[in-house]
Amino acid sequence: MSIQISKNIKYYRKLKDYTQDELAQCIGISAQSISKWERGEGFPDITLLPTIAAVFDVSLDELFGAKDSQNEKHLEEIKMQYNENSASGRISENIKLLREELKNFPNNFDLMVCLADSLNSEQSDKMQENRLEAAELCEFVLNKCDDTGIRNHATNSLCYIYFYLGEYDKSIKLTEKMPSLFESQEIVRAGILKNGKEKIIACKELLPALANAMKNQLYSLSWLAANSEQNYTAEECVKLLDIALAVYGLIFDDGDYLFHNCDLWLLHEQKASILLKSGDKDRALDSLCEAVCYAKQYGNLPETAFHTSVAVRGLEYNRLNTSTNTESNQCHRLLETLENKQWDLLRSDNRFVEITKELKKYAN
Secondary structure, X not given: OHHHHHHHXXXXXXHOOOOHHHHHHHHOOOHHHHHHHHHOOOOOOHHHHHHXXXXXXXXXXXXXXXXXXXXXXXXXXXXXXXXXXXXXXXXXXXXXXXXXXXXXXXXXXXXXXXXXXXXXXXXXXXXXXXXXXXXXXXXXXXXXXXXXXXXXXXXXXXXXXXXXXXXXXHHHHHHOOXXXXXXXXXXXXXXXXXXXXXXXXXXXXXXXXXXXXXXXXXXXXXXXXXXXXXXXXXXXXXXXXXXXXHHHHHHOOOOOOHHHHHHHHHHHHHHHXXXXXXXXXHHHHHHHHHHHHHXXXXXXXXXXXXXXXXXXOOOEEEHHHOOOOOOOOHHHHHHHHOOOHHHHHHOOOHHHHHHHHHHXXXXX
């Protein structure tokens, strides 16, 4: 309880935007006493507790943290609901949920950033308005929050929000405040953990993250090379995608891609697009068939599963932990993609007709 009150005095002081000197003046004691309380080196006299609670406008229970355990359990339930909605593409429900919960927890920075992510992701006629609100939320968090993890989340989100708002220079400047790849949590933990079991898990968790990072860059490089005059041939653009596919094949040598099935169908769809543009319809259709297979496999994933490949053996997949930007129905996304004009050259082809029929079975 003593440790809790030390933490809470510091928390409520910062929440009220008081300095230690200002709080000391309100209570009628020295700033040195406040400093000792916050460090846990001393504690308020019992006669001062009502005054401290009144200054912070909280109850004695709240000052002592008696409600913290109950609140933490409720917040855990909220985050579980948030993750479930995100995994199922129910972004609007998350916005409503988080707005309501922020009325109960108006200074919860974690919920603020989650709301910002949801507002930035929602596809609606209020996208510009939503993104402006999302930017304000992240900026507020960065001004008020001192939790490193939440600040990193807010910074990352704000980079993309600025980008979508057309604030390109602000987005680029903000990236300068972020850690480099080699200063990331995943790489540093894998390098310094002493416990052998924990180190093995950290190394395994790092591999899919690196594969995803490589996929993103190779996908972007291939797309840019195929759509600009950068002296890349169509085959070279396809090869870039094949490199990404090969990386996944090496890490998941058992074919246990699980969540990463969505990465694989995207790579094959892009490969088909480049091949079609170069006039190679047969190989384009082959790649589309591969894309359909991986989209279907993603749709058939269980709630939880474990990887079996040697490099990632034992790592757990949990549907609730999937990306907030990833729709659960990948067949629906692929079907929407194939409605674009670039695929008109294949509309009458029997294989393409069968591909779209197959996707429609799983697109609901």
